[in-house]
Amino acid sequence: EIVMTQSPATLSVSPGERATLSCRASQSVNSNLAWYQQKPGQAPRLLIYGASTRATGIPARFSGSGSGTEFTLTISSLQSEDFAVYYCQQYNNWPPYTFGQGTKLEIK
Amino acid sequence: DVQLVESGGGLVQPGGSLRLSCAASGFTFSSYGMNWVRQAPGKGLEWVSYISSSSSTIYYADSVKGRFTISRDNAKNSLYLQMNSLRDEDTAVYYCARVKDYYSYYYMDVWGKGTTVTGSS
Numbered sequence: 001e002i003v004m005t006q007s008p009a010t011l012s013v014s015p016g017e018r019a020t021l022s023c024r025a026s027q028s029v030n031s032n033l034a035w036y037q038q039k040p041g042q043a044p045r046l047l048i049y050g051a052s053t054r055a056t057g058i059p060a061r062f063s064g065s066g067s068g069t070e071f072t073l074t075i076s077s078l079q080s081e082d083f084a085v086y087y088c089q090q091y092n093n094w095p096p097y098t099f100g101q102g103t104k105l106e107i108k
Numbered sequence: 109d110v111q112l113v114e115s116g117g118g119l120v121q122p123g124g125s126l127r128l129s130c131a132a133s134g135f136t137f138s139s140y141g142m143n144w145v146r147q148a149p150g151k152g153l154e155w156v157s158y159i160s161s162s163s164s165t166i167y168y169a170d171s172v173k174g175r176f177t178i179s180r181d182n183a184k185n186s187l188y189l190q191m192n193s194l195r196d197e198d199t200a201v202y203y204c205a206r207v208k209d210y211y212s213y214y215y216m217d218v219w220g221k222g223t224t225v226t227g228s229s
Contacts, residue, residue, distance in 0.1 A: 034215045036153075043172045043219040044145075044153065045204055055217065072221070087153055095167040096226060097155035 002026050002090050006100035012108040015078050021103045023071040023088035031067045031090035038102075039084045047086075048073065083107050094102075110134040112204050112220030119228045124194050128223055130187040130204030135218075138182035139183070141207035143164075143216055144189050146200035146225075154200075157189065172198075196227040 003026040005096055013019045023033070031051040036044035046055040048064035063078040075082055089102040116128040130142070141151050141156040157178040158167045166178055178189040187204050205216035 032213045032215070043218070043221050045219070046215075046217050048207075049215045049217070089215075091213055094214075095155070095158065096169050097145075097158075097216075099153040099155070101152050 001096060002093055002098050004090055004098050006086075006088055006103045008103060009101070010099045010104045010106060012106050013078055015080060016108045017078055017089050017108075019075040019078055019082075019105055021073040021075075021086055021105070023073070025068075025069045025071075025090055026064045028094035029090040032090060033064075033066070033071050034089045035062075035064055035073045036089065037082075038085045038087065041068040044087065044090060049090055072107065078105075080107075096101075110185075110205070110206070110218050112206065112218060113205055114202060114220045117202065117223035117225045119226050120197060121195050121228050123147060125190070125192045126194065126225060128189040128191065128204075128225070130189075130220055132185045132187065132206075135206070137185040138162075141209075141214060142180065142187045143204055143205045143207055144178060144187075145203045145216070145219075146198075147222075148197070148200045151200075156202070157190035166188070184205055189224070192223075194227065198229045200225060 005024045007022045033051045035048040038044045052064045062073045065072045085102045111133045113131045126157045141160045159178045175193045179188045199223040203222045206212045206218040208217040
């Protein structure tokens with residue numbers, strides 16, 4: 001089973017600033033990585049697939065990068081609606097699909 | 109609009125059973141594989157089970173194997189999860205999610221809002 005590790009667990013950033021979230025896989029997942037955003041009481045929402053392709057309707061301030069075992073989600077200029085929990089998930093080797101433990105992005 | 113709506117959650121005693129449903133609309137349900145994913149209170153996301161579009165391929169997480177059964181009815185645009193021998197650790201919000209084929213790699217692109225299963229112990 002591939003273990004996904006996200007860092008940091010909590011990130012405090014001011015609105016308008018840049019946020020950088022990291023995700024590491026225990027073995028290569030190539031570019032088969034997705035990022036999801038989850039707000040309290042809501043379902044996860046797909047942001048990025050293929051490590052760097054934005055899903056339909058996702059603003060350009062969200063960008064993903066990386067391949068192999070190291071991945072990054074960058075939010076270029078934080079808006080109030082971006083404060084949420086973010087999960088990475090690999091779909092290169094499954095079952096099982098595996099998720100990171102999440103990074104909580106909070107307002108500084 | 110593409111939509112997934114789960115139902116069937118509730119309060120259940122340890123050892124009990126529950127059947128979750130997921131109603132799909134706005135897309136050709138029979139063309140997509142589907143997943144169940146759960147989230148325990150205050151915890152992260154855990155994949156539970158997968159079923160292919162034709163039901164020919166089914167997978168389960170080790171934590172539910174032998175207790176849960178995934179199925180679908182393409183004529184009714186519906187996905188199901190039969191949950192037996194429930195344990196306290198099965199308490200969670202259960203989401204159904206559509207599986208998108210991207211060059212033979214399969215990620216989850218649309219999620220329902222979830223249904224809550226709560227152990228009564």
